[in-house]
Amino acid sequence: MKGAKALYQLLKGYGVKYLFGMDSPESLYKELNRDDIRPITVHDERTAAHMADGYARVTYRPGICTAIHGPGVTNLITGLAEAYVSCIPVIGLVSAVDLELVGKHAIQELDQVSLLKPVTKWVTRVETPDQVPEMLRKAFRIATTGKPGPVVLNLTYNALKNEIEKKTSVNLKAELEFGSVPAIRIAAEPDRISKAANLLLKAQKPCVVAGGGVIQSQAWTELIELAETIAMPVATTMLGKGAIPDTHYLAVGVMGTYTSGTTGRGQVANKIVAESDVVLFIGTQTDQVDTTNWTIPSHDSTIIHIDIDPEEIGRNYTTTLGIVADAKIALAQLVAIIKERLPKQRKKTTRTKKIAQLTQEWREFIASESNSTTTPINPQRLMKELQTFIDSDTIVVTDASYSSLWVLSHIEFANPGRRFIGPRGLGIIGPGLPLALGAKLAAPTKPVICITGDGGFGYSYSDLETAARYEIPVTVIVLNNRMLGFQKHYERTFYEKAVECDFLDINFGQLAETLKCSGQRIKTPDEITPALKAAMKNNRPSVIDVIIDPDVPGPISYFDSMREDKTK
Template identity: 45%
Template sequence: MISTKMTVEQAICEILSQYGVPYVFGMNIYTDLDTSRTRPINIHSEAAAILMAYGFARVSGRPGVAAINRAGSPNTVMGLAEAYNSSGPVIVLQDGQPLSAEGRNGLYAHDQVGFMKTVSKWIADVTVTSRAPDILRRAFRIATSGRPGPVVLNLRPGEEEIEAQLGAEPACTVFPSVRPEPSRALIQEVAELISGAERPCIVAGGGVILSRAWDELRDLAELTQMPVATTISGKGSFSEHHPLSAGCTGGIQGGRLGRGRVAERVVKDSDLVLLIGTRTNQMATSSWTVPDPSATIIHVDIDPAEIGRNYSTRLGIVADAKTAMAALSTALRSRGFTPTWSRTEEIREAMEEWQRDNEPMATSEAVPINPGRLIREIRPFVDSNTILVSDGSSPFMWASSHIPVDAGTTFISPRGTGAIGTGLPMAIGAKLAAPEKRVICFEGDGGLMCGILAELETAARYGLDIVVVVFNNGTYLHEKIRMRGPLAEEMDFLPGIDFAAIARGLCCEGIRVERPGEIGDAMRTALASHRPTLLDVVLDQRQGFPAGAA
């Protein structure tokens, strides 16, 4: 560590650069930033700043950082909730109330620590400014270790110079910064149970993505020939083009036309289920029915609180997903393991049956456009170099069910909250993390109008060539279909909203798409423009995601 005299802000800026932080998202721009190393990204909404930082972290494998003004700190809760529930390592530096104004109804006074506490992994009220550098290092350590999560530093103003200890912990520049090793004895027990199973499978959750363990998962799956289903948070942990891929679990993707029916069938028909990095939440398990609770359950997770939470577990292993799967593959090879099962034909037949059932919708020539046809036309543009980002509600259901992705950080959705008004900021963060990647963002018209529309200008200002596909059906359809009676019409918007024109007004390209045959050409134009481009696709208001279609 190097000790030197400087202001708190100067120390924070220098430490951020030492941690290799390339961007700080938010309206609170530190004027002492060395922009050759760390660039401020100015935004229009504090929630969007946190979501951008989360999208950046998810793709880059490095913690995201946001800087927030005191007046705007209540707006961060939506973004913090997503990062907290999705285990996203985000560090929030917020402008706290001066100590001299504490308890005196000072300017923009509110309990900043109190209302952020429930959506933060850790929060520090930095009342002694000289301790800020040490606390910032602690923030990086906490955000990136164990189950990652957002941390908040409430920084009290101070212009005086301090004796600052500079320096970064190299391990905490990425996540996970610590990888707990599994018990060797337990790994041997897992190997024995797998060897004795008849129809085992793997369910990979978001913990596999956080551990960046997709190579270890592929190796384990190919060695054992166990089918791999993923939770929606784990989508991307295993290539969905692989013959062992059963796709995503979850009742929201089930029914006759949702691809989740394939994963559900495979997992429920398994006598042993290896859960890796999943919180076994309600959506991922179809209300705790998939896997079947009577199956032999082995659960690997970095967070001991998740093991046995919802399923009676034969074996629980507290470990990093990457180290655990590598150790298990080694143990199986050392005992000369050879699989006695093959389920690839079962998966292939189930997938072909699902595709046949979807064909009428996917080839529909209807105007307004059937969303199933939109997905069919978009799918060829989602390749191994693509990151698919989706907002919540209907676009998320279509994206997670009907568009297969390769292994990696290839899919992002707001699974922490399920909230709309989240997709575009996450896509901006993803593009900044991987500028060489193609980023396609699915947005609902309701989601885009839910506080994030202005971030199109942010994308244009920073030259981010994102393609935003708007599902323009003129309503909050996912909510409307749950309602009965005339009040369902309250979910509708004024007809004729032209998002393409709005995008052009915000300095982006905008293309209106009203017929199925126009979609492919519009996508090619968007990708060739090298500018942020919005495709305003007019969809049939009566056609939602058909998970429950009979």
């Protein structure tokens, strides 16, 4: 049996359904039976990595991307980097020059292992066909255990085209327990759970900050039960959106710099977290944006941190109690011991009333812009109209920048889970469309809406043709302000003027039609709802090009000065 055949058979054993790439490594693609594993050929390997990422976020199974050696691998790097920072299990299968050619300037030769090390959990070369099965099993094990993340196998041509030399039968058994995340759940030390319960029960104003680890562990049921048991507010990080329904009476929104401007719901989250005397971090990396430059929560707060990765505990905050464990298991343990010590569930408190009051004040503040009839269209009006199309199954995918921030702040999901997908780990613009395509292939019966800016869409719109070719019916909304909006507003705020951020007027609706998709452009608020209805009913990949007001900044705290200047 050749190495490529063994690779294909083992991938099939793991239940892999798609390979995202550009038909390389060729020896592997030659072995494919499309009824078992469908190759999805894209226009850029970045798209392949992002599609694998989107697929993995929805299925909780590793997404598989492929690439040719050299430039194909360099194109994968951005997508792998996002998966790495966001802790998403992606497996890259890439070709590599044979060992005897290394150092001879062979065609497209690069030191791919060194290139990929900073953006992967593990990367290695596979030199012989005998190594193929065990290296793939190892890849799945590493991708799905501990803190999940991307791994890459650099498969030499010899490893794939040559015969396996083992005399005995080839072991092609897939280790199915490592076929999804989290593959192994680690319980917390009982003594530490007991101490955490004591701290939370004695606290005057406790709160939870739920990160992406809660979503990855699918721990939202346990989180909500804990919060309700002791009437504890829940804020989320950007990647933690969905850990609690946005409509829950204890939900305070997505905290941090990017959602806490005067138009952002995150100001509610920031206020509640800032005043808390005990803060429970769960599955969060306590990064700069989510903690507003590490000022929220206060460093005077008592910090409890639960995380699967011990390196995250105490990284940025002095931690009173660190707990290394799977979020779902640890929360279940915590709920059990608190219920033993608490005679009955705490009723709604003055803090729940404060949450309701602050949230209502925010809604009233944004009402004028959410109901705006001005043209160009105010993005907050677009969010209000879009909200009526969000049901219990809808998945909303965004780019980074403003498209993600309006969704994080304004769009409410009434059910918990991974309903929001965005490249908020690394903060990349461009992945919106491919993430959405991967998500839709993972959940073909669920509505998938992609929201991107015209700047971000410029990275990936060529793969509208991919969506048309494979009949992937996503709805894409382009926030078209004919510029790099975030960048222009950032330069104006911090450097007094913007230098070169404007684009020509491109009709992305017409472009979509050229690329065999449905497309339309809208310029007035009254057109939003009819356009959304048409796009979501036609069962085709569709683009709605929305002309939005270029002078409306996103809900970012440090852009409030722009809003103040505009009202003077």
